Amino acid sequence: MYQILLVEDNADDVELTLRAFRKSDLVNTVTVVRDGVEALDYLLATGGHAGRDGEDLPDLVLLDIKLPRVDGLQVLERLRANPRTKLLPIVVLTSSIEPKDLQTCYALGANSYVRKPIDFQQFSKALQQIGSYWLETNQAPPAPA
Amino acid sequence: MTAPTDDHSLKASPYRAIFLAHSEPMWFYDRTTSAVIDVNDAALAFYAMTRDGFLRTPAGDLLTTHAARRADGRIFYADSHECDLGGGRALVLVALHDVTALRAAESALARAEEEQRRQTAEFEERVRERTVQLQAAISELEAFSYSVSHDLRAPLRSIAGFSQALIEDAGPSLSADARDDIARIIAAAGRMDHLINDLLTLSMVTRAEMRRESVDVSELANRIVAELADLSPTRPVSTTVASGMVAHGDPRLVRVALENLLTNAWKFTSRRERACIEVGQRDDSDSTGTVYFVRDNGVGFDPAFADKLFGPFQRLHDAADFPGTGIGLATVRRIVLRHGGRVWAESRPGQGACFYFTLQ
Numbered sequence: 001m002y003q004i005l006l007v008e009d010n011a012d013d014v015e016l017t018l019r020a021f022r023k024s025d026l027v028n029t030v031t032v033v034r035d036g037v038e039a040l041d042y043l044l045a046t047g048g049h050a051g052r053d054g055e056d057l058p059d060l061v062l063l064d065i066k067l068p069r070v071d072g073l074q075v076l077e078r079l080r081a082n083p084r085t086k087l088l089p090i091v092v093l094t095s096s097i098e099p100k101d102l103q104t105c106y107a108l109g110a111n112s113y114v115r116k117p118i119d120f121q122q123f124s125k126a127l128q129q130i131g132s133y134w135l136e137t138n139q140a141p142p143a144p145a
Numbered sequence: 146m147t148a149p150t151d152d153h154s155l156k157a158s159p160y161r162a163i164f165l166a167h168s169e170p171m172w173f174y175d176r177t178t179s180a181v182i183d184v185n186d187a188a189l190a191f192y193a194m195t196r197d198g199f200l201r202t203p204a205g206d207l208l209t210t211h212a213a214r215r216a217d218g219r220i221f222y223a224d225s226h227e228c229d230l231g232g233g234r235a236l237v238l239v240a241l242h243d244v245t246a247l248r249a250a251e252s253a254l255a256r257a258e259e260e261q262r263r264q265t266a267e268f269e270e271r272v273r274e275r276t277v278q279l280q281a282a283i284s285e286l287e288a289f290s291y292s293v294s295h296d297l298r299a300p301l302r303s304i305a306g307f308s309q310a311l312i313e314d315a316g317p318s319l320s321a322d323a324r325d326d327i328a329r330i331i332a333a334a335g336r337m338d339h340l341i342n343d344l345l346t347l348s349m350v351t352r353a354e355m356r357r358e359s360v361d362v363s364e365l366a367n368r369i370v371a372e373l374a375d376l377s378p379t380r381p382v383s384t385t386v387a388s389g390m391v392a393h394g395d396p397r398l399v400r401v402a403l404e405n406l407l408t409n410a411w412k413f414t415s416r417r418e419r420a421c422i423e424v425g426q427r428d429d430s431d432s433t434g435t436v437y438f439v440r441d442n443g444v445g446f447d448p449a450f451a452d453k454l455f456g457p458f459q460r461l462h463d464a465a466d467f468p469g470t471g472i473g474l475a476t477v478r479r480i481v482l483r484h485g486g487r488v489w490a491e492s493r494p495g496q497g498a499c500f501y502f503t504l505q
Contacts, residue, residue, distance in 0.1 A: 120309035
């Protein structure tokens with residue numbers, strides 16, 4: 001089974017995302033972190049997550065852009081600069097369709113950019129498609145050396 | 146042969162009569178000694194001096210560099226001419242010629258130039274200030290639209306999402322009325338989402354950088370028509386798109402404009418059994434260049450309101466009959482204006498509408 005890291009500060013969106021994933025049988029673990037600092041600590045096994053096994057990376061990261069403390073764009077930049085998370089599949093999941101955000105995310109190495117639909121059925125469908133594609137269809141990058 | 150130039154010979158010259166009678170004040174003096182040798186009556190009158198007094202006055206006192214003070218005290222600007230009369234004497238002939246008006250004109254011109262320089266500098270300063278203000282306004286608008294795009298949609302997703310969750314979790318135990326209420330909440334959230342998206346598009350077309358290139362309008366229109374047909378496959382709509390239409394404009398913005406016009410045509414023909422939509426162009430001989438048009442046989446509008454049509458949030462039809470945000474045509478107008486073009490519409494109620502636009 002697969003592991004997903006959800007980086008999301010909005011409690012409602014967390015709840016709706018978990019609800020959508022519960023309906024699909026793809027995922028067994030969704031770990032939620034609430035801001036950019038915690039996301040980096042979790043993935044790089046530093047700070048509050050220093051005790052974590054750094055080799056144990058999620059299969060997919062769902063990353064919001066607008067986050068407290070360190071925003072999603074900075075998280076993306078730092079993860080891509082680190083050899084261990086350089087190739088980690090990251091899907092930006094956001095409300096923004098600002099052309100500047102799209103441009104920056106792709107330039108920083110996001111694998112995909114999805115705008116969260118308002119309608120819950122479309123939102124669920126989008127998440128199921130993301131899960132199905134990135135966890136099942138797509139060949140994951142080789143584990144970091 | 147050289148004319149004799151001693152004082153006596155000079156005064157005996159037959160030309161002296163002309164000199165004396167000349168209307169311009171004149172005298173001449175020896176540059177070496179500064180002694181005035183002869184003076185005419187006009188000069189005596191000018192200075193109100195006697196001939197003896199004049200002849201005793203050193204030449205330098207009569208004329209500063211370019212000005213003389215007249216008997217009435219007025220400064221009189223003058224040109225003087227030096228002429229070599231030969232015979233080994235450097236004689237200077239002074240002919241007072243009033244250039245006061247010329248001087249006045251020159252200084253007025255200089256003042257005007259100075260004023261113009263000052264005004265130009267002031268204008269540039271004002272442009273700089275306005276540019277700074279405008280840039281501040283633009284970044285504020287950007288921050289605002291970012292906030293609209295992100296922060297306003299998040300609660301909307303909660304409203305729609307948890308309403309849906311409520312139906313899923315408690316559906317069987319809810320009355321039909323309660324389920325209908327929840328469906329209305331979800332639909333309202335969806336409408337607000339459309340409104341936000343349309344406002345974002347409107348703000349985008351205002352802020353977006355323009356990149357003009359050749360745009361295949363025919364292909365673009367065909368593609369949009371195909372997309373609309375995909376969205377409502379059961380509706381038979383007869384569409385005609387003229388071939389070979391090419392415009393010089395920003396491809397993204399032209400697409401948004403055509404999308405809005407065609408979506409409107411599609412929407413307002415929904416009550417027609419035989420909906421017809423035509424996209425074409427005509428060349429106006431009166432210099433406006435190519436006029437593109439989107440014509441439909443839909444419900445049309447009252448021409449009395451034709452000027453209201455392009456204002457934001459203006460709707461001429463009941464939202465229940467024809468849903469929409471009232472932002473589409475405002476967006477079209479902004480796009481056309483940014484291209485330096487014009488947009489207008491013709492219609493009669495019940496007889497379809499035709500929207501025209503130019504791109505330069």
